[in-house]
Amino acid sequence: MAVKRILVIDDHPLFREGIKTIIRRNTAFEVVGEAGSAQEGLREAMRLRPDLAVVDISLPDKSGIQLVREMIAALSGIRIIMVSMHSKVDYVAEAFQAGATGYVTKESASENLLTGLLAVARGESFLDPSLSREVAMRLLDVSGHKRQAGGESGGQAAYDTLTPREREVMRLVCEGMFTKEIADVLSISIKTVEHHRASIMKKLGLQNTVELVRYAVKIGLID
Structure with a gap:
């Protein structure tokens, strides 16, 4: 597999450094740029045209999910893996619906990010192992015990x-x-x-x- 060029987008400089350190453990990847906001991220993506992007959902100027939509629309072939502190099923479902092909929680990034990047680089999808079952239930709507809000809502x-x-x-x-x-x-x-x-x-x-x-x-x- 040819070396894959990666853009890292997260508003926390220390976390970006941590992500870059993890990525550099595998010579199949090269970090070619980074950004701390959605606007900067889209600009860098257009300039660098990376193969992959690691994007946080919570960015200071715009939702990372909206950024994913914009990057997918602007850059043919780019594949995006989201790394986020959010583990709620709805965030994950929306990320995939927007066009992301991988999702890893920040809590498990040190263990799962490289695995996820390798899968995404091969053209596969990747879900953080701790989320897979919940997301499958949400996306496929096969849960046998759907949560009901009751009272003021329709669940x-x-x-x-x-x-x-x-x-x-x-x-x-x-x-x-x-x-x-x-x-x-x-x-x-x-x-x-x-x-x-x-x-x-x-x-x-x-x-x-x-x-x-x-x-x-x-x-x-x-x-």
Whole structure:
């Protein structure tokens, strides 16, 4: 296998250094660039045209999931593995739906990142072993014990009616972001955020942010 050129995108310099150290253990890979934000990451990807990219979901200026969509659209053939502190199934499912081909938690990066990169470089998909079963249940919808939110919501089935963008907005709302902050992170207008929030509330049968957060906890979207 020819040496694969890798771009690392994460907003924490120390973690980027750790990722680069792990990657350099295998001569099949070469780190050709790094970035600390989505905007810088896309710019470097366009300039360097790497074979692979390691991307964090939580970036300061934009969701890493949105960045994946943009990179896939702009660069034919690039393959992306996400390394994130988030282990919730929904984050993983959205990452793959956006076009990522691998997902590793930061907690297990030292053990699993190289394995994941090798798999992705071969054209395969890779899931952190600790997540595989949960993600399969979520993506294939074969869980025999779907979580029910009860009371103010229609459970997991209602959540499944949300669009990918609505899920992004919902997650950011539940993380405590204000409307303007969400608009800035997702590069959309305040009016569009408000429209998505109204749609989310209607689809889930909720009345306010407190109920939304409670619902998110009950379906396992947040802790």
